[in-house]
Amino acid sequence: LTQERDLVRETLxxxxxxxEELVRGYERxxxxxxxxxxxxTEDREDLCQEVFVRVYENLAGFGFxxxxxxxxxxxxxNTCLNHLDKRREVSIDEALPGIESADQTPGSCAxxxxxxxxxxIAARLHEEIEQLPLPYRTVLTLFHIEQMSYAEIGRIxxxxxxxxxxxxxxxxxxxxxxxxxxxxxxxxWP
Amino acid sequence: xxxxxxxxxxxxxxxxxxxxxxxxxxxxxxxxxxxxxxYRTVYAGLADTGVFPRPAGLPARVTSRLHLRRQGKHxxxxxxxxxxAAGIIAALVVAFAFLDMGPVVEGLSGFGxxxxxxxxxxxxxxxxxxxxxxxxxxxVLWGFVVIVCVSTLDRLLSxxxxxx
Numbered sequence: 360l361t362q363e364r365d366l367v368r369e370t371l372x373x374x375x376x377x378x379e380e381l382v383r384g385y386e387r388x389x390x391x392x393x394x395x396x397x398x399x400t401e402d403r404e405d406l407c408q409e410v411f412v413r414v415y416e417n418l419a420g421f422g423f424x425x426x427x428x429x430x431x432x433x434x435x436x437n438t439c440l441n442h443l444d445k446r447r448e449v450s451i452d453e454a455l456p457g458i459e460s461a462d463q464t465p466g467s468c469a470x471x472x473x474x475x476x477x478x479x480i481a482a483r484l485h486e487e488i489e490q491l492p493l494p495y496r497t498v499l500t501l502f503h504i505e506q507m508s509y510a511e512i513g514r515i516x517x518x519x520x521x522x523x524x525x526x527x528x529x530x531x532x533x534x535x536x537x538x539x540x541x542x543x544x545x546x547x548w549p
Numbered sequence: 550x551x552x553x554x555x556x557x558x559x560x561x562x563x564x565x566x567x568x569x570x571x572x573x574x575x576x577x578x579x580x581x582x583x584x585x586x587x588y589r590t591v592y593a594g595l596a597d598t599g600v601f602p603r604p605a606g607l608p609a610r611v612t613s614r615l616h617l618r619r620q621g622k623h624x625x626x627x628x629x630x631x632x633x634a635a636g637i638i639a640a641l642v643v644a645f646a647f648l649d650m651g652p653v654v655e656g657l658s659g660f661g662x663x664x665x666x667x668x669x670x671x672x673x674x675x676x677x678x679x680x681x682x683x684x685x686x687x688x689v690l691w692g693f694v695v696i697v698c699v700s701t702l703d704r705l706l707s708x709x710x711x712x713x
Contacts, residue, residue, distance in 0.1 A: 375612050378608075378611075378612065379608035379609065379611075379612055380608075382607060382608040382611050383607075383608050386603065386607050386608070387603070390601050390603060390604075391599050391601065394601040403604075404604040404607075407604060407607060408607070408610055408611050408614050411607075411611040412611060412614055412615055412618065415611075415615055480590060480591075480593075480594040480597075481594045481595075481597035481598050481600075483594070484591070484594040484595060484597075484598050485598045488595075488598060499595060500599065503592065503595035503596050503598075503599075504595070504596060504598065504599035505599075527559075527563075528555070528556055528559055531559055531588070531591060531592075531595075532555050532559075534591055534595075535555070535587065535588065535591055538591065
């Protein structure tokens with residue numbers, strides 16, 4: 360945290376090296392959010408740069424009232440939303456009601472009998488995540504990859520914690536159902 | 550006990566309160582244990598889905614984008630163009646002050662004629678030699694020319710210092 364404060368202070372004092380260090384520290388986080396939210400590959404890199412330009416331009420107003428990662432994530436999230444809104448590629452509530460969220464009991468689903476390679480499952484999940492509505496893709500990324508809490512995700516996406524939790528639950532249930540219906544269970548379970 | 554629901558399993562895996570009722574049930578129920586196992590596979594897979602190719606040299610690209618944006622915000626015409634514009638304004642002020650502008654004014658029409666008529670001190674002076682512009686306008690224009698020249702020379706000097 361002290362190092363973070365130093366980087367922010369030095370950046371505000373005009374040090375390009377400090378800002379580049381800060382970008383290096385958070386590029387993974389920004390890439391995860393932008394790449395998950397933006398479907399067009401040709402727009403992604405440009406948006407990553409734009410996020411950090413906005414971070415730089417607004418850094419003086421940051422003031423460590425929240426975690427730097429939460430603040431940067433919020434900028435990344437809003438930058439992507441603005442971009443999508445401008446292009447009218449997707450609405451924020453895109454297809455939310457279309458997702459089934461059957462609260463199944465174990466007895467109602469098929470029993471997988473073989474564990475597939477973890478990488479293979481990740482690749483399959485990746486495909487399925489791409490098909491999910493935007494808020495679901497975003498909560499999954501922030502929770503499972505960035506390991507953020509419900510509260511942090513809520514602050515980034517401007518959602519109540521309960522909604523974050525419900526998005527997560529629905530997204531994972533949907534993914535589980537999709538994996539079960541799309542693939543032979545033997546591919547996924549020993 | 551009934552089988553665990555999806556939401557109970559997810560809450561259990563999310564690290565919520567470990568309800569002894571749930572942990573006890575999982576020890577006894579093979580179906581629910583398998584469902585938890587399946588979800589664990591999904592969770593592990595989700596954690597592995599964040600492998601995106603990193604754009605090369607992002608920090609340097611951001612810095613250069615910021616630099617370009619800053620230049621764009623304060624972009625001025627080149628010093629040569631600025632000096633040329635100041636020179637034209639100065640020449641016009643001098644011309645109005647010392648030369649007979651009557652034929653030029655008569656050759657104008659519409660907005661140009663109105664503009665010159667406004668700039669000259671009186672309608673009579675419009676045809677007179679060396680009539681000059683309105684004094685207030687003359688002061689403003691000379692002031693503008695001086696400021697432009699000084700700032701442009703400053704830019705030219707700083708440019709020559711920065712250029713290796």
